[in-house]
Amino acid sequence: xxxxxxxxxxxxxxxxxxxxxxxxxxxxxxxxxxxxxxxxxxxxxxxxxxxxxxxxxxxxxxxxxxxxxxxxxxxxxxxxxxxxxxxxxxxxxxxxxxxxxxxxxxxxxxxxxxxxxxxxxxxxxxxxxxxxxxxxxxxxxxxxxxxxxxxxxxxxxxxxxxxxxxxxxxxxxxxxxxxxxxxxxxxxxxxxxxxxxxxxxxxxxxxxxxxxxxxxxxxxxxxxxxxxxxxxxxxxxxxxxxxxxxxxxxxxxxxxxxxxxxxxxxxxxxxxxxxxxxxxxxxx
Amino acid sequence: xxxxxxxxxxxxxxxxxxxxxxxxxxxxxxxxxxxxxxxxxxxxxxxxxxxxxxxxxxxxxxxxxxxxxxxxxxxxxxxxxxxxxxxxxxxxxxxxxxxxxxxxxxxxxxxxxxxxxxxxxxxxxxxxxxxxxxxxxxxxxxxxxxxxxxxxxxxxxxxxxxxxxxxxxxxxxxxxxxxxxxxxxxxxxxxxxxxxxxxxxxxxxxxxxxxxxxxxxxxxxxxxxxxxxxxxxxxxxxxxxxxxxxxxxxxxxxxxxxxxxxxxxxxxxxxxxxxxxxxxxxxxxxxxxxxxxxx
Numbered sequence: 001x002x003x004x005x006x007x008x009x010x011x012x013x014x015x016x017x018x019x020x021x022x023x024x025x026x027x028x029x030x031x032x033x034x035x036x037x038x039x040x041x042x043x044x045x046x047x048x049x050x051x052x053x054x055x056x057x058x059x060x061x062x063x064x065x066x067x068x069x070x071x072x073x074x075x076x077x078x079x080x081x082x083x084x085x086x087x088x089x090x091x092x093x094x095x096x097x098x099x100x101x102x103x104x105x106x107x108x109x110x111x112x113x114x115x116x117x118x119x120x121x122x123x124x125x126x127x128x129x130x131x132x133x134x135x136x137x138x139x140x141x142x143x144x145x146x147x148x149x150x151x152x153x154x155x156x157x158x159x160x161x162x163x164x165x166x167x168x169x170x171x172x173x174x175x176x177x178x179x180x181x182x183x184x185x186x187x188x189x190x191x192x193x194x195x196x197x198x199x200x201x202x203x204x205x206x207x208x209x210x211x212x213x214x215x216x217x218x219x220x221x222x223x224x225x226x227x228x229x230x231x232x233x234x235x236x237x238x239x240x241x242x243x244x245x246x247x248x249x250x251x252x253x254x255x256x257x258x259x260x261x262x263x264x265x266x267x268x269x270x271x272x273x274x275x276x277x278x279x280x281x282x283x284x
Numbered sequence: 285x286x287x288x289x290x291x292x293x294x295x296x297x298x299x300x301x302x303x304x305x306x307x308x309x310x311x312x313x314x315x316x317x318x319x320x321x322x323x324x325x326x327x328x329x330x331x332x333x334x335x336x337x338x339x340x341x342x343x344x345x346x347x348x349x350x351x352x353x354x355x356x357x358x359x360x361x362x363x364x365x366x367x368x369x370x371x372x373x374x375x376x377x378x379x380x381x382x383x384x385x386x387x388x389x390x391x392x393x394x395x396x397x398x399x400x401x402x403x404x405x406x407x408x409x410x411x412x413x414x415x416x417x418x419x420x421x422x423x424x425x426x427x428x429x430x431x432x433x434x435x436x437x438x439x440x441x442x443x444x445x446x447x448x449x450x451x452x453x454x455x456x457x458x459x460x461x462x463x464x465x466x467x468x469x470x471x472x473x474x475x476x477x478x479x480x481x482x483x484x485x486x487x488x489x490x491x492x493x494x495x496x497x498x499x500x501x502x503x504x505x506x507x508x509x510x511x512x513x514x515x516x517x518x519x520x521x522x523x524x525x526x527x528x529x530x531x532x533x534x535x536x537x538x539x540x541x542x543x544x545x546x547x548x549x550x551x552x553x554x555x556x557x558x559x560x561x562x563x564x565x566x567x568x569x570x571x572x573x574x575x576x577x578x579x
Contacts, residue, residue, distance in 0.1 A: 182288075
């Protein structure tokens with residue numbers, strides 16, 4: 001074939017290749033902007049003081065979502081409070097105590113597997129175990145415990161990543177000064193990892209707030225402000241589902257969705273900020 | 285002091301095996317709640333039965349499997365090429381500082397709650413399907429379902445939801461290809477496109493593959509988004525505009541009002557879902573491990 005023709009074909013191929021990739025990447029970005037933009041634009045104007053501070057009336061058709069916000073805080077708080085110490089301790093085990101062997105590989109493997117279990121299965125489990133078997137009923141505590149299991153892998157992974165970045169010399173230095181292993185961990189290693197742990201925590205909170213299928217089966221859907229751990233309540237994500245599927249109020253649905261998106265934006269922004277700061281201060 | 289340290293070590297070990305205990309408990313309780321009714325009804329009848337009508341005692345989940353499968357395959361058809369393109373764009377084409385912003389956008393996409401995706405599908409995608417896709421389809425098939433709640437809607441929303449999984453894992457494995465591979469290819473006179481297509485992507489194959497498997501697991505397990513937009517009709521779909529019910533959606537929707545037997549049946553549906561996802565996850569984990577070994 002004529003070499004010039006060959007070069008032209010090559011050129012055309014190149015253009016098509018970069019064109020398609022650029023197009024698909026641009027499409028992805030556009031979809032993200034449309035989703036966030038559409039929901040914020042339609043919902044933002046309906047978020048006001050009344051919406052945030054009044055209790056829902058007529059199943060959420062009127063009034064605000066105060067009790068739902070409180071319910072979300074309760075369930076998320078319980079879940080994170082339970083999962084955080086366990087997650088940090090598990091990560092400490094993997095980086096500081098575990099000796100490579102079959103057992104450790106297996107424990108790691110199951111931590112990854114736990115991360116892949118879909119939320120509806122967590123919901124079924126939480127319903128069978130916490131709600132029925134342990135007799136906790138549809139409650140904040142049933143939902144919190146279920147959530148704790150769901151966010152555990154996220155916390156372990158984030159903490160472990162940041163524990164790994166602590167230089168070996170810190171450990172050696174601390175031990176050579178006569179510190180015990182535990183003193184070394186609490187006095188030297190954990191303080192170095194604060195930003196990393198915080199990032200994991202924030203991402204865990206994000207996942208917990210957005211969760212709906214598992215919460216629906218374990219917390220129920222009561223619209224009253226929960227006063228004890230054993231009360232049923234409703235989280236924002238579940239509330240959004242109920243409003244959307246029953247078509248109760250367009251306004252309130254958009255407002256709830258917009259609030260959820262706002263929280264996601266703030267959470268991801270914060271996590272990103274902290275982890276980029278971490279990257280900057282790693283040198284010291 | 286020594287005993288104190290030893291005690292702490294035990295507590296830490298216990299925390300580390302908490303995830304393993306959780307997986308064990310989940311497996312045990314899902315099976316305990318669903319297995320008796322599954323065995324009583326017959327596994328074959330359960331999986332291959334074509335009628336799902338729990339109030340009449342018909343527990344054939346083939347329509348639910350078909351529903352889940354159709355939207356999952358649809359989402360992979362849309363999501364996999366897009367995801368790989370984004371990964372290549374991120375790893376090889378985009379400048380570092382822009383890549384960071386693009387990565388953040390993908391993370392945002394992963395952070396949006398699934399019920400928000402469902403709501404977005406409900407208010408934007410379904411009217412759009414009714415408005416633009418339906419007339420074209422009706423031209424060929426006047427009988428087609430007209431609601432917009434469909435396989436297509438589910439597939440599109442799921443494709444967006446699995447993108448972050450595919451992009452981030454594929455990007456990692458493309459970036460993990462040794463730089464010598466790239467240099468050798470360029471030194472042999474290949475241009476950048478040829479290097480990407482013939483060297484980088486094949487070398488990152490197993491990572492990309494496991495990202496697809498994980499994405500597939502996510503699509504199969506997704507509940508709330510799908511529940512709001514697929515129409516929840518337990519019938520084997522004939523066209524992409526037919527409404528379908530999925531395994532997950534059926535569990536979430538019917539659990540609230542189910543009778544005790546019906547509840548056990550929903551747990552049996554959970555067993556099927558659980559086994560499928562476990563198999564996918566284990567395959568993905570094992571192939572990820574293999575890459576680790578090669579690198």
